[in-house]
Amino acid sequence: IEYDTADIVILTAIFAATIAYFTKGTFWGKPKDLFADLAHTNGTAKAGKTRDFVKKMAETDRNAIFFYGSQTGTAEDYASRLAKEGHARFGLRTIVADIEDYDFENLDTFPSDHLAFLLLATYGEGEPTDNAVEFYEFLSGDEPQFSEGASADEKPLQNLKYVTFGLGNNTYEHYNAMVRRVDGFLTKLGATRYGPAGEGDDGAGTMEEDFLAWKEEMWQVVSKEMGLEEREAVYEPVFKITEDELLSPESDTVYLGEPNKSHLEGKTKGPYNSHNPFIAPIAKSTELFTVKDRNCLHMEIDISGSGLSYTTGDHIAIWPTNSGKETDRILNVLGLGEKRHTVIRVDALDSTSKVPFPSPTTYDAVIRYHVEINGLVSRQFVASLAPFAPSEKAKSELVRLGGDKDAFAEEISSRYLNIAQVLEMLAPGQTWSAIPFSLIIEGLTHIQPRYYSISSSSQVQKDQIAITAVVESIRLPGSKHILKGVTTNYLLALKQKQHGDPNPDPHGLTYNITGPRNKYDGIHVPVHVRHSNFKLPSNPEKPIIMIGPGTGVAPFRGFIQERAALAAKGEKVGKSLLFFGCRNSNEDFLYKDEWPEYAAKLGDSFKLVTAFSREGPKKVYVQHRLQEHADEVNELLKAGAYIYVCGDAAHMARDVNATFGRIIAEKRGQTEAQGEEVVKRMRSSNQYQEDVW
Ligand code: FAD
Numbered sequence: 281i282e283y284d285t286a287d288i289v290i291l292t293a294i295f296a297a298t299i300a301y302f303t304k305g306t307f308w309g310k311p312k313d314l315f316a317d318l319a320h321t322n323g324t325a326k327a328g329k330t331r332d333f334v335k336k337m338a339e340t341d342r343n344a345i346f347f348y349g350s351q352t353g354t355a356e357d358y359a360s361r362l363a364k365e366g367h368a369r370f371g372l373r374t375i376v377a378d379i380e381d382y383d384f385e386n387l388d389t390f391p392s393d394h395l396a397f398l399l400l401a402t403y404g405e406g407e408p409t410d411n412a413v414e415f416y417e418f419l420s421g422d423e424p425q426f427s428e429g430a431s432a433d434e435k436p437l438q439n440l441k442y443v444t445f446g447l448g449n450n451t452y453e454h455y456n457a458m459v460r461r462v463d464g465f466l467t468k469l470g471a472t473r474y475g476p477a478g479e480g481d482d483g484a485g486t487m488e489e490d491f492l493a494w495k496e497e498m499w500q501v502v503s504k505e506m507g508l509e510e511r512e513a514v515y516e517p518v519f520k521i522t523e524d525e526l527l528s529p530e531s532d533t534v535y536l537g538e539p540n541k542s543h544l545e546g547k548t549k550g551p552y553n554s555h556n557p558f559i560a561p562i563a564k565s566t567e568l569f570t571v572k573d574r575n576c577l578h579m580e581i582d583i584s585g586s587g588l589s590y591t592t593g594d595h596i597a598i599w600p601t602n603s604g605k606e607t608d609r610i611l612n613v614l615g616l617g618e619k620r621h622t623v624i625r626v627d628a629l630d631s632t633s634k635v636p637f638p639s640p641t642t643y644d645a646v647i648r649y650h651v652e653i654n655g656l657v658s659r660q661f662v663a664s665l666a667p668f669a670p671s672e673k674a675k676s677e678l679v680r681l682g683g684d685k686d687a688f689a690e691e692i693s694s695r696y697l698n699i700a701q702v703l704e705m706l707a708p709g710q711t712w713s714a715i716p717f718s719l720i721i722e723g724l725t726h727i728q729p730r731y732y733s734i735s736s737s738s739q740v741q742k743d744q745i746a747i748t749a750v751v752e753s754i755r756l757p758g759s760k761h762i763l764k765g766v767t768t769n770y771l772l773a774l775k776q777k778q779h780g781d782p783n784p785d786p787h788g789l790t791y792n793i794t795g796p797r798n799k800y801d802g803i804h805v806p807v808h809v810r811h812s813n814f815k816l817p818s819n820p821e822k823p824i825i826m827i828g829p830g831t832g833v834a835p836f837r838g839f840i841q842e843r844a845a846l847a848a849k850g851e852k853v854g855k856s857l858l859f860f861g862c863r864n865s866n867e868d869f870l871y872k873d874e875w876p877e878y879a880a881k882l883g884d885s886f887k888l889v890t891a892f893s894r895e896g897p898k899k900v901y902v903q904h905r906l907q908e909h910a911d912e913v914n915e916l917l918k919a920g921a922y923i924y925v926c927g928d929a930a931h932m933a934r935d936v937n938a939t940f941g942r943i944i945a946e947k948r949g950q951t952e953a954q955g956e957e958v959v960k961r962m963r964s965s966n967q968y969q970e971d972v973w
Pocket residue numbers: 595600654655656657693695696697698730731732733734748749750752754763764765766767768769831832834972973
């Protein structure tokens with residue numbers, strides 16, 4: 281077996297953590313600030329909610345702040361993992377911060393012996409994540425105004441020392457654009473970066489390994505520059521879990537999965553947003569595929585009376601619930617099955633940490649509604665469980681897997697196991713009751729709502745949002761295990777319930793369909809709306825070219841619905857050319873029966889071009905059809921057509937982009953580079969828009 285540096289460091293850390301655990305930390309004195317942390321318990325020394333992070337760090341005696349710009353929770357997870365490690369291994373006094381919670385005018389007053397970590401994901405077309413928009417706008421502005429008034433030329437951030445890691449996806453054109461730009465702004469303003477500018481690549485599936493490899497190099501530089509001495513790490517819980525015998529799940533102050541206080545009190549009110557979902561009735565749900573083993577759902581979600589609104593092309597976020605099967609699995613493997621309904625209070629042991637869900641609550645509710653128990657397992661997290669293994673054998677397995685990235689990839693990641701399955705596999709029939717529940721909350725990410733491109737037009741059905749979602753159910757060749765997507769299988773169960781379908785899930789997933797305290801009864805789902813920039817041209821006479829294979833067709837159903845309605849009202853609409861692709865015309869041809877209805881209203885102005893990949897002798901995809909229609913496409917572009925691409929970011933969107941470049945080059949007698957340049961310009965002027973995932 282070959283070990284790289286990251287492996288060796290992880291092994292060392294595991295070894296240290298193991299010794300630490302079994303010697304109860306007597307190998308070294310407890311760091312002084314640990315007691316300071318404990319003193320903050322229960323918010324007794326809670327600093328007021330300030331947007332001034334320099335002040336907050338001074339008040340709480342911290343010297344390292346870990347900002348995260350996160351969309352799906354990974355950057356947030358990395359920030360908290362890094363902060364814990366910085367404290368445990370190097371004695372940094374750390375604070376984790378949602379970048380949205382602070383103002384940055386006083387970045388120029390950041391003490392020179394402090395350190396700022398920036399863990400920033402790039403979203404969509406090289407954009408900041410929702411929570412990092414303000415921060416990004418401030419830094420990227422013409423002349424950011426700092427509190428001490430120095431101009432950009434005077435290098436106002438000379439005191440600032442920082443560290444960066446970006447979370448990106450190389451299949452997108454603007455790979456890690458957010459972190460690269462931020463790094464550029466900070467350097468230009470005089471700040472100094474410690475360690476390499478880290479970048480993780482979700483596209484290559486190496487995010488976690490990129491992060492693990494980067495952080496070792498970074499810690500070496502940071503410890504040298506800051507004169508930190510590495511110490512042996514010991515696990516310190518971030519949360520205090522107290523079982524409360526006086527309360528029961530029936531007590532009306534106990535959260536059973538309600539996302540916030542107004543939901544608990546049954547007095548939900550808007551505005552509904554990413555912190556406060558609307559419990560929406562599902563008005564209609566249908567199956568779009570005609571085959572048994574694959575499902576694609578069409579659902580109409582009723583937002584009337586909620587104050588929510590959308591415009592064609594927006595996204596809706598669905599808040600999932602974990603399945604009963606996986607909730608049971610993890611509670612049982614942790615030895616919490618029997619006391620799943622015990623009421624617990626979860627408090628941050630340090631005033632700067634946030635409990636990611638409301639409490640008091642129950643073990644069951646935390647697992648079922650708040651923790652991502654099914655996701656890809658982190659090697660670092662697995663390693664951190666070694667001290668808590670139920671047997672020497674299980675412990676040595678954790679140490680082996682934690683320290684060997686190839687074995688980990690082969691035995692865990694590539695088999696799509698979730699954390700509970702890993703624990704079951706490593707200690708068959710045993711429970712892992714020594715794992716502190718705090719570690720589960722810290723180590724697994726907070727469950728995130730999933731986005732869906734709205735497949736209806738707001739002009740046609742302003743109070744009913746349609747979605748088109750393919751149900752994730754992936755069986756690896758030769759494996760018994762089937763990976764079940766969290767949200768889409770929950771939606772499938774809702775659909776089955778709505779239809780009184782006696783067929784439960786073939787893989788035994790059950791859901792608490794009626795939600796906490798039956799508040800979702802009558803087929804409801806928690807949602808909020810996210811506005812997007814994926815928009816029809818304001819002038820309906822403009823031609824549009826849409827490429828949407830598979831569920832990528834979702835927003836285009838909305839676009840066509842809208843144009844058909846305009847045409848029915850007698851308005852003039854421009855040509856709408858839609859490229860759709862799927863396996864074959866009888867199985868997964870989405871909205872097969874609807875397109876002729878739209879065509880009847882739109883006449884010649886609508887054309888649907890299909891690519892059925894499995895019908896001919898050779899596989900045909902949308903990009904091939906696009907190429908075949910090069911003349912027509914070129915004519916439409918000359919007439920000012922807008923291009924829209926939706927669906928698979930990994931391959932399709934790239935190929936389509938290249939095909940457009942080639943068509944332009946061929947038809948206009950230009951070089952490929954010139955063709956690509958035209959596409960680039962169209963992108964920057966919003967005439968070429970993507971909604972890809
Ligand atoms: P998840 O549980 O989130 O799993 C998703 C994937 O993660 C799996 O397929 C697998 O690759 C990986 N994974 C999960 N667990 C593991 C594990 N233990 N080990 C290894 N890998 C694992 N989808 C649509 O169907 N229609 C749309 O219109 C649509 N629009 C979207 C628009 C936007 C802007 C975005 C960002 C996404 C959109 N999606 C759409 C995708 C959608 O948000 C969800 O990602 C998708 O439905 C899967 O969600 P899930 O909860 O069912 O699956």
